[in-house]
Amino acid sequence: MKNRLGIISLFVILFIAFIAIWNYSYYQGQEEAYIPIKNDKPTPIIPSESGVFKRSKYALDYQHMPVDKNHQRSLKTYYNNRAFYGAPPAIPHPVENEHSIGGNTCLKCHENGGFVDKFNAYAPVTPHPEMVNCRQCHVAQKTQGLFKQTNFKKGKIPLVNVNSALPGSPPIIPHELQLRENCLACHAGPSAPKEIRVTHPERINCRQCHVPNDQTTANIGDFVRKNNNK
Template sequence: MKKRLGIISLFVILFIAFITIWNFSYQTGREEAYVPMDGNNAITEIPSEIGVFQRAEFALDYANMPIDENHQRTLKTYYNNRAYHGAPPSIPHPVKEERSMGGNTCLQCHQNGGFAEKFNAYAPVTPHPEMVNCRQCHVPQHTKTLFRGTNFERLQAPQVGVNNALEGSPPVVPHQIQMHENCLSCHAGPSAPKEIRVTHPERINCRQCHVLNNKETTDIGVFKRQSIP
């Protein structure tokens, strides 16, 4: 009986000790500063501007990355893979599962990029990893020629290297911002086309210096399909 009482009181003491220590640690945890986010005074982010920081955690890695001269992409191949400036590029490589939407299958290479041995190229980083239904917009190319001629004209892509007011001043952003919020995904790292690979990926607040040029879009009038006889 005495022995049993001893064991019970030992557990009671352990239990009380546990509660005391847990309570102490909980209270000290609460002493740290915190921002009460009750919905009324929450900071609202501007959706089109927050994307600028999406890959900021990799900025220093990009700054220190050596340039792999043998596997650089050029703007020419970049444009060749798009029906027009700003259009979703087609998938230039075989895809694993014909019926998959994409998502993780694609993100294993396109989330953070890196060299893909089997395609002998660096995977371009997707500017929009959150749009997981990749194949809604990106489709493999099955033919290089049109089935029949059309009068569709590609919009001319803006030139690079001519967008600054003075030599040495920051060039204006010659493209739209929608779908282009995540600057570092296209402008930094080994998969960035060499003409637009930024020399200063570590200055993460890109739009602080690079302002938009909204004169890019030209009115093409009413688009009319060629009538089919």
């Protein structure tokens, strides 16, 4: 009887030890998946589109804002104000101070937009208001000068509503996201070009449906799904 109780006690101790060792080993194996990121500065989760989340409070205003058809911008004027596709827009109006940096002047109109009576147009909203040295990238237009016309071409401009992966699927993003972190700056509001103004500015998580692609897509014809059962 004593031998039987001793054997049972030994198996119980071994079983408890097995459970304890297995439990310890299991949680040790999970630790690598939960290593915290050690950084003195907070790391933004989605830095490439942080601007749209910062201005998300204006999304519902854009949704309910009536369209001013008499003062709409178009993609033609949008691209004509650029030296080439992807270039920063030029300054199409006179500037008060030629050496103005921009933080105290440009942002008065371009930080939040609005109608400017002087130019009879809506001021486009900058997607990067934190960069106050505006004249570092944006230069004033020169309509008169000593330069002669050349054979320089602005490059191919992406077409609208033809770059979807499948018929009916959301269009891809045909441009880089650097310095364009605020999608609402160009795709919502009264200053947005009418061809690319979205109908759903309240859905601020744009990249949940739209994926970046700066490559030219070719027509692959009709997509046919293969039947693996045959």
